[in-house]
Amino acid sequence: MRLIIRDDSAAVGDYIANYICKRINEFNPTAEKPFVLGLPTGSSPIATYKALIKLVKDDKLSFKNVITFNMDEYVGLPRDHSESYHTFMFREFFSHIDIPPSQVNILDGNAKDLIAECNSYEQRIKSFGGIELFLGGIGEDGHIAFNEPGSSLASRTRIKTLAYDTILANARFFENDVSKVPRMALTVGVATVLDSREVVVVVTGQRKALALSKAIEEGVNHLWTLSALQMHPWALIVTDEDATAELHVKTVKYFKSIERVQDEVEARQAELRAHGEATQQVGSME
Numbered sequence: 711m712r713l714i715i716r717d718d719s720a721a722v723g724d725y726i727a728n729y730i731c732k733r734i735n736e737f738n739p740t741a742e743k744p745f746v747l748g749l750p751t752g753s754s755p756i757a758t759y760k761a762l763i764k765l766v767k768d769d770k771l772s773f774k775n776v777i778t779f780n781m782d783e784y785v786g787l788p789r790d791h792s793e794s795y796h797t798f799m800f801r802e803f804f805s806h807i808d809i810p811p812s813q814v815n816i817l818d819g820n821a822k823d824l825i826a827e828c829n830s831y832e833q834r835i836k837s838f839g840g841i842e843l844f845l846g847g848i849g850e851d852g853h854i855a856f857n858e859p860g861s862s863l864a865s866r867t868r869i870k871t872l873a874y875d876t877i878l879a880n881a882r883f884f885e886n887d888v889s890k891v892p893r894m895a896l897t898v899g900v901a902t903v904l905d906s907r908e909v910v911v912v913v914t915g916q917r918k919a920l921a922l923s924k925a926i927e928e929g930v931n932h933l934w935t936l937s938a939l940q941m942h943p944w945a946l947i948v949t950d951e952d953a954t955a956e957l958h959v960k961t962v963k964y965f966k967s968i969e970r971v972q973d974e975v976e977a978r979q980a981e982l983r984a985h986g987e988a989t990q991q992v993g994s995m996e
């Protein structure tokens with residue numbers, strides 16, 4: 711796992727957007743071989759979405775051959791409700807980029823048969839050859855998507871009852887009225903996220919500091935489902951300084967030093983390439 715620390719959430723958003731841009735452009739997607747991208751909602755990824763929109767507007771990135779799968783959606787909230795994840799995604803991202811709406815996949819929390827909806831979502835992901843890169847966010851209790859504490863680390867897309875802490879945290883989007891927050895959601899499972907070839911998680915703000923330390927400094931544990939990322943061969947967490955508040959100083963120093971050494975290796979490789987010398991591909995997958 712790699713941990714990248716930036717000063718604030720805007721810098722985190724820029725870093726992740728440039729990272730995703732590089733991945734999509736290197737993949738060189740076509741209609742026959744689209745790039746499959748998993749996406750989250752929440753306030754944390756908004757800076758990333760803003761930076762991605764700018765890259766599209768500057769002609770540095772296109773979503774024409776990208777297929778997206780969102781992580782989760784509330785159950786029973788009308789699709790056009792201002793706080794549904796459908797509305798959120800189009801308001802904050804999809805309406806501002808060149809993705810054909812037919813390539814957007816979001817769970818239908820109003821489906822007549824919710825179990826069938828979850829199963830067909832997993833099938834749809836498989837039909838595209840799996841997810842290339844899953845971008846995720848976390849809740850204060852360390853949940854990824856809506857995989858609340860106690861979720862099976864082998865879980866797949868399913869119906870999930872929300873933890874009371876999450877309902878309280880999300881009340882800010884429902885006029886601070888806890889009774890208006892849906893009690894259930896459809897969510898991809900922890901195993902669905904782990905199946906993707908690469909996982910990138912945005913963790914910003916002091917509210918997430920405890921979850922971050924539990925997830926990366928302690929063992930894999932279903933009470934902090936983000937910790938399952940320790941089992942993934944290609945995981946990256948991008949965080950701001952505020953969210954590192956509960957980490958040991960030595961943890962922060964360690965990950966900063968890894969980034970510094972990686973930068974040095976890449977600079978050296980670029981220098982060698984400039985001189986026409988054969989080089990090996992660099993890039994750390996820990």
Ligand SMILES: N[C@@H]1[C@@H](O)[C@H](O)[C@@H](COP(=O)(O)O)O[C@@H]1O
Pocket residue numbers: 750751752753754755781782846847848849850854855856876
């Ligand atoms: N289901 C979503 C999560 O996928 C998201 O990561 C979390 C964090 O939201 P925020 O970024 O607003 O703190 O909110 C909800 O619980």
